[in-house]
Amino acid sequence: MFEYAPAPESRAIVNFQKSYGHFIGGKFTKPANTFQTISPATEEVLAEISEGSAKDVDQAVKAARSAYEKTWSKISGSERGKYLYRIARIIQERSRELAVAETLNNGKPIKETRDVDLPLVASWFFYYAGWADKLDYAGLGPNPKAHGVAAQIIPWNFPLMMLAWKIAPALAAGNTVVLKPAETTSLTALLFAEICQQAELPEGVVNIVTGHGATGAALVGHPDVNKVAFTGSTDVGRLIAKQVAGTNKKVTLELGGKAANIVFDDAPLDQAIEGIINGIFFNQGHVCCAGSRLLVQESIQDELLKKLKKRMETLRLGDPLDKNTDIGAINSKAQLDKISKLVKQGQKEGGEVWAPNCPIPKNGFWYAPTIITGVSPTNTVAREEIFGPVLSVMTFRTPAEAVAKANNTPFGLSAGIWTEKGSRILKLADQLNAGVIWANTFNQFDPTSPFGGFKESGYGREGGRHGLLAYLKAGN
Ligand code: NAP
Ligand code: MG
Numbered sequence: 001m002f003e004y005a006p007a008p009e010s011r012a013i014v015n016f017q018k019s020y021g022h023f024i025g026g027k028f029t030k031p032a033n034t035f036q037t038i039s040p041a042t043e044e045v046l047a048e049i050s051e052g053s054a055k056d057v058d059q060a061v062k063a064a065r066s067a068y069e070k071t072w073s074k075i076s077g078s079e080r081g082k083y084l085y086r087i088a089r090i091i092q093e094r095s096r097e098l099a100v101a102e103t104l105n106n107g108k109p110i111k112e113t114r115d116v117d118l119p120l121v122a123s124w125f126f127y128y129a130g131w132a133d134k135l136d137y138a139g140l141g142p143n144p145k146a147h148g149v150a151a152q153i154i155p156w157n158f159p160l161m162m163l164a165w166k167i168a169p170a171l172a173a174g175n176t177v178v179l180k181p182a183e184t185t186s187l188t189a190l191l192f193a194e195i196c197q198q199a200e201l202p203e204g205v206v207n208i209v210t211g212h213g214a215t216g217a218a219l220v221g222h223p224d225v226n227k228v229a230f231t232g233s234t235d236v237g238r239l240i241a242k243q244v245a246g247t248n249k250k251v252t253l254e255l256g257g258k259a260a261n262i263v264f265d266d267a268p269l270d271q272a273i274e275g276i277i278n279g280i281f282f283n284q285g286h287v288c289c290a291g292s293r294l295l296v297q298e299s300i301q302d303e304l305l306k307k308l309k310k311r312m313e314t315l316r317l318g319d320p321l322d323k324n325t326d327i328g329a330i331n332s333k334a335q336l337d338k339i340s341k342l343v344k345q346g347q348k349e350g351g352e353v354w355a356p357n358c359p360i361p362k363n364g365f366w367y368a369p370t371i372i373t374g375v376s377p378t379n380t381v382a383r384e385e386i387f388g389p390v391l392s393v394m395t396f397r398t399p400a401e402a403v404a405k406a407n408n409t410p411f412g413l414s415a416g417i418w419t420e421k422g423s424r425i426l427k428l429a430d431q432l433n434a435g436v437i438w439a440n441t442f443n444q445f446d447p448t449s450p451f452g453g454f455k456e457s458g459y460g461r462e463g464g465r466h467g468l469l470a471y472l473k474a475g476n
C-alpha cells in the first residue's frame with residue numbers, strides 16, 4: 001500500500017486581522033467586547049471578533065434602512081445587477097483565499113471549500129445578478145417591490161454559502177440586509193464585508209453584525225426589520241417564529257433534517273456506496289440535508305454493509321488544509337459532545353456502532369466516520385438530527401415500507417432514492433414527504449433550483465425563482 005504524502009494548501013494567502021469590529025454603513029466599527037474565534041482543527045486562535053449589542057444591531061438596521069431609502073430602492077434593477085456581478089467576479093478572483101479562510105475557521109476539508117462551497121457561492125451571486133432587472137417575471141406581476149430591511153441569520157456549517165444564499169437574492173430583489181453569521185465561523189463573512197467595499201457597493205446595503213444567539217435575537221426583534229430569513233436548528237427556528245408572531249415581518253425558516261437515503265436491491269451498488277458516503281460524510285455530516293438514515297432493502301443489506309465498511313476504511317481524516325483529506329474537523333467542542341452523546345444513546349438503545357480504525361489528531365475536535373446498524377425507527381439515532389459523520393442504518397422489504405419509514409420523521413427536508421427503475425423513482429418521489437429528492441445521486445446543489453423543507457424542516461424556499469419570492473411582494 002502506498003501512503004499519501006502530505007499535500008497541504010498554503011495558508012499564506014489569507015490575512016486575518018487581529019481583531020474585527022462589525023461592518024456597519026460600509027465601514028468596520030472599532031472592535032469591542034471581543035471573543036476569540038479558532039481553528040477547530042488545531043484550536044489555534046485565528047482572530048478576535050466583536051459581540052454585537054442591541055445598540056450595534058440598532059445602528060446596523062438604521063444603516064440598512066437609510067441605504068434602502070436613499071440608494072438601493074432608487075437605482076434600477078440593472079444597476080443592482082452590476083454590483084452583484086461585480087461581487088461575484090471578486091469572489092471568483094479571491095476564491096482560493098476564501099476557501100482557505102473557510103477551511104481554517106470551519107474545519108471542513110479544502111477540497112470541499114475549493115471545489116464545492118466557493119464555486120457555489122460565486123454561482124449564487126451570478127445567478128441572482130441576472131434576476132435583478134427581470135423581477136417582473138418573478139411571478140408576482142409587474143413591478144414587484146422589495147420588503148425593505150432583511151435580517152438574516154446563518155449557521156456554521158456552510159458559512160459563506162449560507163451567506164450567499166441569503167444576501168444574493170435579497171439584494172437582487174432590492175432589499176438591504178443585516179446579517180449575523182454563526183459565532184464560531186464569522187471570518188469569511190467579515191472577508192465578504194471587505195469584498196463589498198472592494199466592489200464599491202453603496203454603504204449600508206450590506207451590514208454584518210457578529211455575536212452569539214442574543215445578537216441574533218436582538219436583530220430578529222428589531223422593530224424596523226421587515227423580513228427575517230433564518231437558517232439553523234429547529235429549536236431556534238421555533239423561538240424566532242414565536243418572536244415575530246403578531247408582527248408584520250415576513251419569515252422564512254430553513255431548519256434541520258433527518259433524510260432517508262433509500263437503496264433498492266436493483267441499485268447500481270458501487271455507485272450507491274459513493275452516494276451514501278457523500279450523503280453522510282460530506283462536510284463531516286454537518287449538512288441539514290445529509291442522508292443520515294440509510295434505508296437498505298433487506299436482501300442486499302449484508303453485501304452493501306460489507307462494501308460500505310470497506311470504502312469507509314479508505315476515508316482519510318485529518319488536516320483539513322491537506323488536499324487529500326476527506327473528513328475534516330468537527331466545528332466545535334459543543335458539537336463534538338453532542339455527537340458523542342447521541343451515539344452513546346444509540347448504543348444504549350441497542351444499536352451496533354462501527355467505525356474504521358483511523359488515527360485521530362491530538363489537538364482539535366474530531367469524530368471518526370461511524371455507522372450504527374440494528375437501528376429501529378423509534379430509536380433516538382433514527383429520530384434526532386446528529387449533525388455529524390454518523391449514519392443510522394435500517395432495512396425495509398417493500399417500497400411501501402420504505403416510504404412509510406422514510407416519512408416517519410418530524411422533518412421533511414430531503415431524501416435519496418437508488419434504483420435502476422425510472423418509474424419507481426417517479427412514484428416514490430411523489431410519496432416522499434421531503435422538499436428535495438435526489439435519485440441516484442445526493443447532495444447536488446444549483447442556484448436555479450429551489451431548496452427547502454416541509455414540517456419541522458421549516459418553510460420557504462431558497463434558490464431559483466422561488467428563493468427570490470421570499471424577498472418580494474406584489475407591486476401596486
Ligand atoms: P443554531 O444554533 O440554530 O444557530 C443558527 C444561527 O442562529 C446562529 O447564527 C446562531 O448564533 C443564531 N441564534 C442562536 N440563538 C438565536 C436566537 N434565539 N435568536 C436568533 N438567532 C439565534 O444552529 P447551528 O447549530 O448553528 O446550525 C445547525 C443547524 O442548522 C442544524 O439543525 C441544521 O440542520 C440547520 N441547517 C439547516 C439548513 C437548511 O437550509 N435547512 C442549512 C444549514 C443548516 P450562534 O452561532 O451564536 O449560536
Ligand atoms: Mg448555536
